Amino acid sequence: MKKSEKVYVCNNCGYESDKWFAKCPVCQELESAVEYTADIAFDKNIKDAPEIVFIGQEISPPQKISIKLKEINDALNGGLVKGGVYLLSGEPGIGKSTLLTQLADSLDIKEGFIFYISGEESVNQVLQRFERLNIGNKRIALMFESNIEIILSTLINSEHRPEAIFIDSIQTLKSDEIDSAPGSLLQVRECTRKIVDYAKKTEIPVILVGHVNKEGAIAGPKVLEHMVDCVIQIDLERSSGLRILKVLKNRFGPTDEIIILEITQTGLKPIEDITSFFLSEYSNEPGNTLTVAKVGQRFLPIEIQALVSNPVYGSPRRVTSGVPIDRLLMITAVLSKKLKFPLENKDIFVNTSGGLKITDSSMDLAIALSLISSMLDKPLLYSVIALGEIGLDGRIRGVSLLEKRIEIAQKLGADAVLIPKNKNIDNNNFKVVENVKDLIKLFGKEGSVL
Numbered sequence: 001m002k003k004s005e006k007v008y009v010c011n012n013c014g015y016e017s018d019k020w021f022a023k024c025p026v027c028q029e030l031e032s033a034v035e036y037t038a039d040i041a042f043d044k045n046i047k048d049a050p051e052i053v054f055i056g057q058e059i060s061p062p063q064k065i066s067i068k069l070k071e072i073n074d075a076l077n078g079g080l081v082k083g084g085v086y087l088l089s090g091e092p093g094i095g096k097s098t099l100l101t102q103l104a105d106s107l108d109i110k111e112g113f114i115f116y117i118s119g120e121e122s123v124n125q126v127l128q129r130f131e132r133l134n135i136g137n138k139r140i141a142l143m144f145e146s147n148i149e150i151i152l153s154t155l156i157n158s159e160h161r162p163e164a165i166f167i168d169s170i171q172t173l174k175s176d177e178i179d180s181a182p183g184s185l186l187q188v189r190e191c192t193r194k195i196v197d198y199a200k201k202t203e204i205p206v207i208l209v210g211h212v213n214k215e216g217a218i219a220g221p222k223v224l225e226h227m228v229d230c231v232i233q234i235d236l237e238r239s240s241g242l243r244i245l246k247v248l249k250n251r252f253g254p255t256d257e258i259i260i261l262e263i264t265q266t267g268l269k270p271i272e273d274i275t276s277f278f279l280s281e282y283s284n285e286p287g288n289t290l291t292v293a294k295v296g297q298r299f300l301p302i303e304i305q306a307l308v309s310n311p312v313y314g315s316p317r318r319v320t321s322g323v324p325i326d327r328l329l330m331i332t333a334v335l336s337k338k339l340k341f342p343l344e345n346k347d348i349f350v351n352t353s354g355g356l357k358i359t360d361s362s363m364d365l366a367i368a369l370s371l372i373s374s375m376l377d378k379p380l381l382y383s384v385i386a387l388g389e390i391g392l393d394g395r396i397r398g399v400s401l402l403e404k405r406i407e408i409a410q411k412l413g414a415d416a417v418l419i420p421k422n423k424n425i426d427n428n429n430f431k432v433v434e435n436v437k438d439l440i441k442l443f444g445k446e447g448s449v450l
Helices: 070-075 096-106 123-132 148-157 185-202 222-227 274-279 325-338 361-376 402-411 436-443
Strands: 002-010 033-041 085-090 113-118 140-144 162-168 206-211 230-237 242-250 258-264 267-270 288-295 298-309 318-321 347-352 384-386 416-419
Touching (some): 070 242, 070 258, 070 267, 085 096, 085 185, 085 222, 096 113, 096 162, 096 206, 096 267, 148 162, 148 185, 185 206, 185 222, 274 298, 288 402, 318 325, 325 361, 325 436, 347 361, 361 384, 402 416
Parallel strands (some): 113 140, 113 162, 162 206, 288 384
Antiparallel strands (some): 002 033, 230 242, 288 298, 298 347
16 A cells, blocks of 8 residues: 655755755755655555575676777766666766667677667658768667657567667656646656666666756755766867766776867767877977876876966966866965066966866876976977976875876886886986975976075
8 A cells, every 4th residue: 555645855956855945955046845745555465575685696797788989988988787777977068878879880790679769859850860970770769759658668569679879868858747848857756766777677887868957066965966877077178179988887897087078070979099189289488298198997198388578457367277276276385486487477377278277186297397488488408298286385196107107107108207206116217306305407497496
């Protein structure tokens, strides 16, 4: 037996209460309370008892469907896990539907069908995209419906057995059991719950497309990320137009995996030779320095560019692209204090090659060298790759996985590799710096301002 209980849920943040509220006590949103009737079971006789598994019991590894796009297949640890629910999110127009179409064509299946369900596009729009991407896979079945009950009923009763299900998008789906508009928190949560239950029972992988709100978070809000097994997000590097595919959550493998994609006439394509892509236009000019940064699980060679100039008007500005502004402010303060550089009165612009966002502190040394080089308007005496973190005392600190970074740096063919002092590495083969004051020596005697 079941009884119904009324619950009021904030349509903005997900706050729940058994009493109606005019203003959400969590997010302060006005008139956001939506009535939700929850069916609560209180029967002691349960027909379907859950499976009990004991520690040490032999369990077969999860089965996967491999993806022919190698970079994405590797990032997802070998493909889509059967029964797994994946969330693909990103800003409007960033290429979610394009990537979803390419993934549908790249699944390695020999039997069954891939159901592509569209709730926001017309038949002509979807078919035109398939034609533009030159995809004619006969194992892709298209469905145009937004009612979740009709969708699941069709999948269960269809004579064409689904091997994978792609839904574009979860915000367009609606359940008749919920008296709320599509895209609302209640609809998104209930539709996702039904999809997750279906995927787990049938062991069919599902990829959901999710929109992001104006703050850049996945619309839902966080409840959607908690319900799925894997969260994949597409970010746009606005200065270069590149798409960065990030694995933010993965119950089946490692997270922080990234794939760099470029948009072409035939869809999104992974960049295979990342090294030449980011360093193709590097030259040893004032303000330019190379480093090897950790982005996700990858080590990428990155060019740091800095420009130090007199302010045109008003207060000095600090502008960054790809570099955390807080990190730049700290490095600027250390150089001003330890080297007596008048950086506090200058406009400072710092960016990474391609505008790629880097949070790895190992690029501190490269940023400092670029700032000094631009300040002196002198290039380094020779091309170097700088690896090191700068402390508030001006000392150069060690970085994680230094040996791996050095291995990549040596392959780039630079004249020298700049590293902090490390007892586990033969320092005779590298240029060792212990303090920011040592950096001046890399510009010759004319560069000294001490």
